[in-house]
Amino acid sequence: MACVQLSNVGVTFRIYDAGQRSITRRLLGRCEAGLEIAALNGVDLTLEPGSRVAVLGSNSSGKTTLMRVIAGLLPPKQGKVVIDGTPGAVFSMGFGVTPEANLADLAYAQGLLMGLAPAEARAKVAAVLDFAELTDHAECQAHVAPPGIMSRFGVAAILCLGADIILLDEVLENMDPRFYQKIEAAILERAAQGAILVMIERSRSLLSRFCSEALLLRDGQIAARAPLADMLPNSGAALTF
Amino acid sequence: MLITVGSVGLLFGTILRRQLNGFEEYVNALASGLVMWTFLSAVASDSSIAFARWMPILRHSTISFSVIALSVLLRHLPVLALNIVVLFALQFVVLGLTPSPLGMLAALALLIVNVSWICVLSMVLGARFRDVGQLVTSAMQISFLLTPVLWPPYFLGRYEFLLLFNPFYYQLSVFNAAAAGVEVPVFHLVTTAGLAAGGSALAFVLYRWSRDRWPYWI
Numbered sequence: 001m002a003c004v005q006l007s008n009v010g011v012t013f014r015i016y017d018a019g020q021r022s023i024t025r026r027l028l029g030r031c032e033a034g035l036e037i038a039a040l041n042g043v044d045l046t047l048e049p050g051s052r053v054a055v056l057g058s059n060s061s062g063k064t065t066l067m068r069v070i071a072g073l074l075p076p077k078q079g080k081v082v083i084d085g086t087p088g089a090v091f092s093m094g095f096g097v098t099p100e101a102n103l104a105d106l107a108y109a110q111g112l113l114m115g116l117a118p119a120e121a122r123a124k125v126a127a128v129l130d131f132a133e134l135t136d137h138a139e140c141q142a143h144v145a146p147p148g149i150m151s152r153f154g155v156a157a158i159l160c161l162g163a164d165i166i167l168l169d170e171v172l173e174n175m176d177p178r179f180y181q182k183i184e185a186a187i188l189e190r191a192a193q194g195a196i197l198v199m200i201e202r203s204r205s206l207l208s209r210f211c212s213e214a215l216l217l218r219d220g221q222i223a224a225r226a227p228l229a230d231m232l233p234n235s236g237a238a239l240t241f
Numbered sequence: 242m243l244i245t246v247g248s249v250g251l252l253f254g255t256i257l258r259r260q261l262n263g264f265e266e267y268v269n270a271l272a273s274g275l276v277m278w279t280f281l282s283a284v285a286s287d288s289s290i291a292f293a294r295w296m297p298i299l300r301h302s303t304i305s306f307s308v309i310a311l312s313v314l315l316r317h318l319p320v321l322a323l324n325i326v327v328l329f330a331l332q333f334v335v336l337g338l339t340p341s342p343l344g345m346l347a348a349l350a351l352l353i354v355n356v357s358w359i360c361v362l363s364m365v366l367g368a369r370f371r372d373v374g375q376l377v378t379s380a381m382q383i384s385f386l387l388t389p390v391l392w393p394p395y396f397l398g399r400y401e402f403l404l405l406f407n408p409f410y411y412q413l414s415v416f417n418a419a420a421a422g423v424e425v426p427v428f429h430l431v432t433t434a435g436l437a438a439g440g441s442a443l444a445f446v447l448y449r450w451s452r453d454r455w456p457y458w459i
Contacts, residue, residue, distance in 0.1 A: 013457060023370035072303050075453040089301055098298065113302045 001194035002085030002164040004047040004070055009079035011040040011065050011220075039065040040076070041220040047165075049194035052187070054207040054228055057217035063200050064091065066217065067167050070198060085196065086114060088163025090154035090171045099143035103134055103153055106142060110157045124161055131182070132156035151175045159186045164195040172199075172206055184209060204232060242279065242324045246272045246331075253391055260396065265336050266421075267393060273420035274390035274413055276328050280321040281356055281409075282381040288313050288360040289367030289374040296459050306448060306455075310360055314353075325349075328420060344419035351433045355412055358440035365451045368458045384409055408436055 014034040025031040039062045047053060047070075055063045068074040069081060071089040101109070107128040111121025129135045132152040142150065151171045158166060166187060172180065187197050187210060201207050207214070207228060214231040216224040224231065250268040254261070261267050291313050298304060332338040367373040385391075388409045394401055404410045414429040 018371070021369075021371040023366060023373055023376065026370065068300075071301075073300065074456050091301060110302070113298075113304065 001049040002047075002196045003049060003082070004045070004084070004165060004196060005080075005082040006043050006045040006069065007080045007082075009040055009043040009045075009069060009076045009081060010038065011062075011069060011074060012077050013037045013039055013065075038220050040069065043079070043220070043222055045215070045222060047196050047198070049196065050191045051213065052191055052197040052211045053199070054211035054214040054231075055198060055200045055217060056214050056231065061217040062220040063217055064169055065220075067091070067169050067198060067200065070165065071167050083165065085164040086162055087165040087167060088114065088158025088161065089167040089169070090151065090158060091169040100141055102139050102141050103129065103145070104138040106153070107157055111161050114158075114161045114163065116161065121161075128153070128156050128160045131160050131186075133179075148175045152179060155179075155183055159183070159190070164190065164193075166190065166195060166197045167199075168197070169200045170202065172201060172210075173203060180206070180209065208232070242275065242327060243331075246275055249275070249391065257392070257396075261393065262395065269332060269336055269338060269421055270389075270393060270417050271391065272328055272331060273417045274388075276321070276324040276420075277352060277413060277416045278385060278388070278390050279324065280317055280352070281359070281412075282385065283317050283320070284313060284356050284360050285363050285377050285381055286374065287316065288363035289377050291364045292368035292455065292459055299456075299459055306364075306452070310357070310364060313360055313364070314357065318353075332420070339422050340420050341422045341425075344415075344422075344425050347430070348416045348419035348425070351430075351437050352412060352416060354437040355433070355440060358437070358444035361444035361448055362440075365447050365455070368451070368455045388413055411436065 014036050016034040019025050020031045020034045022031065043062075043066065045066075055066060057063050065074065067089060069076055070083065071087040072081075072083055073089070075081075098106075104125050107125045108121050110128075111124050112118065116124065125138075126135070129138055132149075132155075134140075134149065134153060134156075137145070137149065140149075145153070152175050155168065155171060155175075172183070187195075191197060197210065199207065199210055201210075211228050214224075214226060214228045215222055216231060246268070250271050253271070254264050254267055257267070258264065288310075291309050292299070295304065295309050295312075329340060332340070363373065363377055367377075384407075388407055389396075389404065390413065394404055394410075394414075397403060411429045411432040415425050415433050418425040418429075
């Protein structure tokens with residue numbers, strides 16, 4: 001049973017320009033402090049086992065930052081994060097890979113990164129490639145694989161390697177729609193066992209298919225949380241679409 | 242490494258022949274010095290871009306700092322091991338020298354500890370500041386010229402004491418002495434161990450300070 005609890009979480013990014021990235025200028029006292037941007041501000045959120053949540057909001061409202069905090073990739077500047085479970089994240093900017101590695105090696109490495117023992121991770125490689133229907137592409141290097149292939153591979157990896165906090169950030173739209181049914185079945189099965197799904201998408205139909213409730217983020221704060229069916233017609237959710 | 246030692250040894254050995262105490266001694270120190278320096282400078286330069294290289298993965302997966310540091314060290318340790326084997330073979334075949342096993346183990350352990358803390362400093366600063374890579378490369382080039390790798394310490398004459406202010410000199414002296422199978426100067430050994438301890442403490446403090454910051458820098 002997975003669980004996520006965020007209490008008064010705040011994330012502030014300092015944006016550095018080239019000069020502020022220079023240690024020489026810094027030592028000479030010739031650079032100003034970077035611009036500070038509050039990406040999340042006082043976020044309180046509890047995701048119970050079995051939650052399937054869509055995160056809605058306009059550009060730069062803090063959706064991806066929230067995902068990164070839940071994934072444990074970004075320690076917040078303030079507040080407390082309790083993550084009970086194994087997060088698995090796939091972001092639209094590309095599944096985390098070394099470009100020269102092939103898909104079989106990446107599946108193995110992802111298993112190790114998600115805490116599996118080497119033998120267990122090795123044994124899961126075939127399952128990941130099979131789920132993604134990429135067995136014939138096992139030797140294909142990541143840098144020559146199209147984005148849709150990498151999305152399939154990323155989602156298959158987190159589903160087959162035991163992630164129970166599943167975080168998908170705009171990854172479904174660039175894969176073949178016939179995979180949706182397979183992914184939906186796997187996610188529903190996991191959710192029934194207590195896994196959590198958090199999803200960012202721009203397609204109402206995809207969100208309706210995968211999620212049961214929605215969070216609306218506005219300026220780094222949770223403006224609303226409601227069942228997805230109630231949230232979608234709401235004017236606030238129109239910011240997303 | 243063989244080509245470097247052969248060409249540099251012949252060139253500098255010939256140019257400096259009249260000033261050298263002994264040609265074999267010079268080539269031996271040059272070879273072991275280059276082996277050590279190649280490892281040190283390669284790790285220092287590579288560390289400064291380690292976070293940039295791991296960025297695609299760090300944005301998706303939680304990876305501990307030590308894994309990234311180890312990835313840099315493990316990339317260069319096999320090269321060091323191979324160079325040491327070649328060095329020992331050359332010393333034995335050409336010069337008839339054998340290294341002191343205990344001294345070599347101590348010198349290698351100290352070298353790896355010292356290189357590791359330099360690696361951590363370079364990694365953390367390189368994650369925050371983009372020009373650290375260039376600065377490290379320049380600093381290592383200048384240090385190479387100021388450290389007695391290409392020239393023997395006695396060339397400085399009455400200014401030889403200035404080497405006491407060069408932190409790389411102690412490690413080089415320990416490594417060269419151990420590789421040549423001669424007695425390692427105790428003061429140099431103690432100072433190298435002190436640098437290893439102090440540098441490791443500094444690296445640990447910097448690591449603790451940066452632990453929650455570097456996800457914001459990458």
